Amino acid sequence: MADKLTFTRPDDWHLHLRDGNAMRSVLPDTARRFARAIIMPNLKPPIVTTEQAAAYRARILSALPAGLAGRFEPLMTLYLTDATPPEEIARAKESGFVQAVKLYPAGATTHSDAGVTDIARCGAALAQMEKLDLPLLVHGEVVDPAVDVFDREKVFIDRVLIPLQQRFPGLRIVFEHITTREAVEFVQSASGRIAATITPHHLMLNRNALFTGGLRPHHYCLPVLKREVHRQALLKAATSGHARFFSGTDSAPHPVSAKESACGCAGIYSAHAAIELYAEVFEQVGRLDRLEAFASFHGPDFYGLPRNSEQISLIRESWQIPAQIEFGEDVLIPLGAGGQVCWKLVGN
Numbered sequence: 001m002a003d004k005l006t007f008t009r010p011d012d013w014h015l016h017l018r019d020g021n022a023m024r025s026v027l028p029d030t031a032r033r034f035a036r037a038i039i040m041p042n043l044k045p046p047i048v049t050t051e052q053a054a055a056y057r058a059r060i061l062s063a064l065p066a067g068l069a070g071r072f073e074p075l076m077t078l079y080l081t082d083a084t085p086p087e088e089i090a091r092a093k094e095s096g097f098v099q100a101v102k103l104y105p106a107g108a109t110t111h112s113d114a115g116v117t118d119i120a121r122c123g124a125a126l127a128q129m130e131k132l133d134l135p136l137l138v139h140g141e142v143v144d145p146a147v148d149v150f151d152r153e154k155v156f157i158d159r160v161l162i163p164l165q166q167r168f169p170g171l172r173i174v175f176e177h178i179t180t181r182e183a184v185e186f187v188q189s190a191s192g193r194i195a196a197t198i199t200p201h202h203l204m205l206n207r208n209a210l211f212t213g214g215l216r217p218h219h220y221c222l223p224v225l226k227r228e229v230h231r232q233a234l235l236k237a238a239t240s241g242h243a244r245f246f247s248g249t250d251s252a253p254h255p256v257s258a259k260e261s262a263c264g265c266a267g268i269y270s271a272h273a274a275i276e277l278y279a280e281v282f283e284q285v286g287r288l289d290r291l292e293a294f295a296s297f298h299g300p301d302f303y304g305l306p307r308n309s310e311q312i313s314l315i316r317e318s319w320q321i322p323a324q325i326e327f328g329e330d331v332l333i334p335l336g337a338g339g340q341v342c343w344k345l346v347g348n
């Protein structure tokens with residue numbers, strides 16, 4: 001059993017950093033571990049233009065503490081709306097720092113009210129993305145209230161993803177934070193232009209974790225945790241070596257008061273231990289040898305970006321996850337709060 005793992009520095013292909021002091025609190029957790037991260041645009045108001053993405057990127061870079069400055073690259077995204085003009089897609093592509101455009105079905109999740117009400121309205125923007133080869137990232141859940149919450153991803157595949165792929169066969173799509181066996185099977189059987197990210201929490205937990213001894217708001221995220229058979233399918237996909245599954249934490253910090261509420265919001269914070277938790281789950285299925293490909297190779301290969309050249313090391317040493325973490329003027333409760341992780345990051 002290896003006691004030290006040294007591998008190519010990983011990237012996080014799906015991250016919520018927020019803004020201002022809240023961002024300042026959480027950014028070092030990601031920048032210590034990952035070389036790059038795809039930054040979600042669901043601020044309030046959302047990042048819908050290249051100009052806004054440039055300003056947000058500058059705020060991120062200036063929020064990096066001295067020791068991490070120059071070591072972390074935020075990969076920016078635009079938030080697709082019903083009204084995104086094809087010219088904005090062209091500006092995004094030209095910028096060199098916008099790597100993708102994010103589709104949130106309106107109302108699907110946190111800060112998605114400005115999202116797309118009907119994908120048919122986005123034809124011109126999507127055609128431009130296909131032409132310029134700018135990937136589309138999808139929050140893959142339908143918002144139809146008649147569809148059971150646990151089926152929303154599966155139904156999205158049939159109602160939205162398959163028609164989308166038929167209409168724009170050249171469009172590169174990342175099916176974000178997949179949670180079901182159906183999504184795994186869809187990606188495996190789809191063309192090489194569709195990939196998926198998988199979060200640490202969907203690899204670690206099934207939906208029982210929402211109700212262990214009572215209601216557990218800190219295990220609530222979207223898409224919601226699913227049955228064990230789905231977790232098993234995700235675990236198999238992530239550790240299979242298949243090149244179109246890769247890391248994307250969906251680390252989504254919220255103040256404790258917003259989570260522990262009569263209407264608690266969706267989002268799990270995992271940036272404080274993301275690569276360590278991935279290592280733990282890969283080890284549980286005897287597949288530590290495939291961690292590097294999942295976390296460091298498949299993502300850049302799909303996005304057409306260079307792989308990182310630096311390395312990181314984890315040592316086998318248990319440490320305790322703090323019960324809470326500072327979050328701007330507030331605090332947040334991290335994934336695994338108060339528990340132990342068996343891999344520890346070396347250095348900073």
Ligand code: NCD
Pocket residue numbers: 016042109110111139220221222223250252253266267268
């Ligand atoms: C995300 C957030 O809080 O911004 N929440 C979540 O549960 N994942 C939004 C999202 O990615 O759906």
Ligand code: ZN
Pocket residue numbers: 014016040250252
């Ligand atoms: Zn997200």
